[in-house]
Amino acid sequence: MTPAQARQLVAMQIAFNQVIDPDYPAAPKVKRDDVKAILVELGEYFEHTAYKWWKKQSADWAQANMELIDILHFAISDAVEHACRQGKNTEAALEYVAQLMLKSFANDAAVQDGKELVAALAADGSKDYPLVCGEQFFDKLLTMLVDAYGDADTVYLTYIGKNALNNLRQQRGYKQGTYIKMWQGEEDNEVMMRLLGEHQQSIVAAEQPLLQAQTLLLDHYDKQVAQA
């Protein structure tokens, strides 16, 4: 992942959070708890890994890996907010989180179990903020993501796809409850991954990859899902 891509990723996250709260992150009006969201997504991750030793189950790694992408959304958000709490303006916070990610992609922190994310949250915390997404958390999460998707570029592309899907959901009634999550019998996440794979080259090469991914998904939703 290039420094420009890392900055783009943080900028995309801030832009999405601003869809929900236009004053984010400088003077937020919506109360957030990104660490709580991370813990819930981590639970969903474990659900997909067939962890129940008392029951016959099979793991769904594609879904589990997508939960890690969701965790990345909330982790970037938490790190941005933490930087702002410590006096950084939005631009400086963006740069700080981009550097945090670049450093972590360069490190090779071994991860044996997703539970290590919880220990890392605590290790990055302090008395005032006991659970924080800092260096140790990003080291662990990005290692898990690269293990899951093979390389940092695919993590970048998958993040773009999910961010685009999150935007589409907001534009097509997610908050109002009118959004259609099953796309002709398939979960929206799964269709998104397939479309993303089919258009990988053009998305990565685009000047605005997120816009390209959004246009692709919106077109598919409006023509194939909403009208079906």
Ligand SMILES: O=c1ccn([C@H]2C[C@H](O)[C@@H](COP(=O)(O)OP(=O)(O)OP(=O)(O)O)O2)c(=O)[nH]1
């Ligand atoms: O302020 C926010 C709120 C949500 N999200 C993103 C993170 C994650 O990618 C997604 C989670 O949305 P939701 O919880 O509605 O999805 P889910 O219930 O986990 O479903 P799925 O796993 O299909 O996405 O929304 C943000 O980035 N910022």
